Amino acid sequence: xxxxxxxxxxxAGFRTPFVRAGxxxxxxxxxxxxxxVTVELLQRAALDPAxxxxxxxxxxxxxxxxxxxxxELVLAAGLPKRxxxxxxxxxxxxxxxxxxxxVNLIERGYADVVIAGGVxxxxxxxxxxxxxxxxxxxxxxQAKSMGGRLQSFRGLxxxxxxxxxxxxxxxxxxxxxxxxxxxxxxxxxxxRADQDAWALRSHQTAAAAWDDGRLADEVAPVYVVDNGGRxxxxxxxxxxxxxxxxxxxxxxxxxRSYGTVTAGNSSPLTDGAASVLLMSEAKxxxxxxxxxxxxxxxxxxxxxxxxxxxxxxxYAIPLALQRAALELRxxxxxxxxxxxxxxxxxxxxxxxxxxFAEDELGRSTPxxxxxxxxxxxxxxxxxxxxxxxxxxxxxVITLANEMERQSAGLGLVSVCAAGGVGAxxxxxx
Ligand SMILES: CC(C)(COP(=O)(O)OP(=O)(O)OC[C@H]1O[C@@H](n2cnc3c(N)ncnc32)[C@H](O)[C@@H]1OP(=O)(O)O)[C@@H](O)C(=O)NCCC(=O)NCCS
Numbered sequence: 001x002x003x004x005x006x007x008x009x010x011x012a013g014f015r016t017p018f019v020r021a022g023x024x025x026x027x028x029x030x031x032x033x034x035x036x037v038t039v040e041l042l043q044r045a046a047l048d049p050a051x052x053x054x055x056x057x058x059x060x061x062x063x064x065x066x067x068x069x070x071x072e073l074v075l076a077a078g079l080p081k082r083x084x085x086x087x088x089x090x091x092x093x094x095x096x097x098x099x100x101x102x103v104n105l106i107e108r109g110y111a112d113v114v115i116a117g118g119v120x121x122x123x124x125x126x127x128x129x130x131x132x133x134x135x136x137x138x139x140x141x142q143a144k145s146m147g148g149r150l151q152s153f154r155g156l157x158x159x160x161x162x163x164x165x166x167x168x169x170x171x172x173x174x175x176x177x178x179x180x181x182x183x184x185x186x187x188x189x190x191x192r193a194d195q196d197a198w199a200l201r202s203h204q205t206a207a208a209a210w211d212d213g214r215l216a217d218e219v220a221p222v223y224v225v226d227n228g229g230r231x232x233x234x235x236x237x238x239x240x241x242x243x244x245x246x247x248x249x250x251x252x253x254x255x256r257s258y259g260t261v262t263a264g265n266s267s268p269l270t271d272g273a274a275s276v277l278l279m280s281e282a283k284x285x286x287x288x289x290x291x292x293x294x295x296x297x298x299x300x301x302x303x304x305x306x307x308x309x310x311x312x313x314x315y316a317i318p319l320a321l322q323r324a325a326l327e328l329r330x331x332x333x334x335x336x337x338x339x340x341x342x343x344x345x346x347x348x349x350x351x352x353x354x355x356f357a358e359d360e361l362g363r364s365t366p367x368x369x370x371x372x373x374x375x376x377x378x379x380x381x382x383x384x385x386x387x388x389x390x391x392x393x394x395x396v397i398t399l400a401n402e403m404e405r406q407s408a409g410l411g412l413v414s415v416c417a418a419g420g421v422g423a424x425x426x427x428x429x
Contacts, residue, residue, distance in 0.1 A: 006109060007280070007281040007294045007295075008102070008106045008278055008279070008280060008281070009281055009284045009289070009291025010276060010277075010278060010291055010292050010293050010295070010396060011045065011277045011279050011284055011291050012041060012044065012045040012047075012292075013041070013117075013218065013276035013277065013400065013401075014037055014044065014218060014220040014274070014275060015037060015219055015272060015273065015275075015393065015394050016037045016222045016232075016273045016274070017221070017222065017232050017236065018235045018271070018384050018386075018387060018390075018394070019232065019237070019271050019272065019385065020236055020237050020269070020270060020385065021122035021268075021270060022123050023123075023236055023271075024224065024232045025121065025222070025232065025272075026123040027123075027224070027226050027227075028121070028224055030059070030120075030124065031063075031069060031072050033121060034069060034073045034077075034117075034119040034275075035073060035076040035077045036220070036222045036273070037119075037273045038077045038115060038117070038275045039077050039078070040220035041220070044220070047277065047287075049078055050080055051112075051113045052113050052114070052115055053112060053114060054085065054105055054111045055071075055073060055079065055114070055115045055116070056085065056087075056098040056115075057069055057073055057085070057095075057098055057117055057119065058087070058088050058094025058095040058096075058098045058117070058119075058389040058392065058393070059094065059389040060089055060091055060092075060094055060388040061125040061126060062087075062126065063121070064126045067087075068086065068087045069119065070087040071087075073085065079115075088101060089389075090300075091417035091419060092388050092391055092415055092416065092417040093337075093391075093392050093415040093417035093421060093422075093423040094118050094388065094389045094392060094417075095274060095389060095390055096298075096392030096395070096396070096413065097392070097423070098116040098117060099278070100295075100423075100425065102115075102116040102278045103295045106280050112280045112282075113277070113278075113279050113283060114277075114279075116275075116278060117274045117390065118387075118388075118390040118392065118393050119273035119274075119387065120270070120272065120273075120388045121271050122388075125165065126166070127163045127165055127166075128163065128164045128166070129164070130159075130162070130164060132155075132156055133161060136152045137152075139152035140152035170305050170418060172306065173305050173306050175309070177309070177310070177339060177418065178253060178340070180305075181254070181266070181342045181343050182254045182342070183308070184309070184310060184342050184343060184346045185259075185260050185346070188308075188345070188349050190260070190346060193244075193248075194345055195261070195262075195342050196248055196264065196341070198338075198341035198382075199247055199382050200242060201372075201376075202338060202341075202380040202381075202382040202383040203239050203240070203379070205378060205383075206379020206380075207379070209377070209379055210234070210235070214378055215235070215378055215379075217401065218378075218397050218398065219234070235383075235385060237270065238383045239383070247265065250264045253266070261340055265340060265341040267338055267339055267340065267381040268385055268386070270386050270387045271387055272387035273390050274391075274393035274397060278295075279291070292401060292403065292404040292429075293404065293429050294428050295426075296410070296426040296428040297320050297324035297426045298320055298425040298426065299316045299317075299319035299320035300422065300424075301316040302419065302420050302421045302422070303422075305418075310339055311343075311347065311416070311420075311422070312417065312421050312422020313347050314356065314360075315422055317347075317412065317414055317422075318351075318361055318363075318367045320412070320425065321367075321412075324426045324428075327368060328351065328367050328412075331370075331374070331410050331426075332374065332406070332408035332409055333402055333408050333410075334376070334399075334412045335376060335396075335398055335399040335414075336370075336380065336413075336414045337381050337386070337392070337395055337414065338376065338382045338386075339386065341382060348369075348370055350367075351366065351367040351369070352367075352368070352369050353366055354366050378398050392423065396425065399412075399427055400427060403429055407429070409428065410426065411428075412425070412426055412427075413425040
């Protein structure tokens, strides 16, 4: 709890189905995806939209037409037009950032009711033009005469014409996320067999959580109006028929000769959105809501991207625990974003390592062992998918729901992100 004595509750949260890029949501506008889940949140929580004082939304591959999609969301979802809103980007941890920004607003007493979440539409990423062509087009649009417009295009070559698709590549290292995961697997000695076993578990727990209704409770259908109209109700990447044998047959993608990271033990490119309703404890009580969980602490940390790009959570987790005056052994449930199985297993390894604790964290004992049976009980990003801007909110929603269901006292979310950043959030009940 903050010094202000104001505790922030997770009152409700929903996500859209997470679907592979290029499938069910391929022709949907990114704003419509965010609007759909936010309207569902308001309706299912039976909240008067007039109560919402601020909206914060994560988004990574920013659509050209929406420079601040959070504010567009306010206007599209029928929230009060006087509700301020901002869009945040912290790569895969963007929605975690949106949620902790909301926590800051509420703890300071600047707001009582905030919607935070995120959206990603990898089916429809902004495609950039080459800088010379872009400059020529801007110059042509400003030219006063036809001659001036034509002049703007002088000097352009054929090589300047092809569009440039965005890449999941670190600017400072030139390595893709997958190549970085591959490097981590090698540096930490994470075997192919262990990665595949973790991926299999991700699919099995996700399938089980759909079968027993736990995921149906937190996923709001999206109505797609094109092509005759249909409701998209389920995640579409979970593979019920996968097995260690099938996973073992897949070829490595990011290092074809010596690699261990495959399509099977990586998270897929995904479309999806998630929205969370946060309130101060007092406001929730006044409006008759019982929060599923409260935010106890959070932390961000960053590492040199050229070393182990996705190891940030191994630094953020102990910091968030320290801020909560807790040890890892106190945590009942964990929701860990699975960018790659190699990244999850590397994080476990670092948390268990005395050398890492001494050399990197300045502590004499390891952070601790995470009981695998407490992790990602409704599946992880490998099976469910990973819409960059939304995953942090998906993790918080799932953790809060599972904590409520099990009457668990303490939960931990962790998310790794491009740039070497790690995020961790501690929830309590
Ligand atoms: C890894 C990646 C390149 C794979 O993309 P892809 O080739 O489109 O993946 P697919 O789902 O088509 O899978 C490739 C093959 O493996 C098979 N496969 C994938 N997962 C499988 C599983 N669990 N069990 C059995 N087969 C599986 C597919 O059926 C497909 O087979 P096919 O070629 O015979 O159709 C892509 O998902 C990716 O870039 N992921 C990383 C995203 C990322 O970096 N995120 C940021 C994280 S920080």
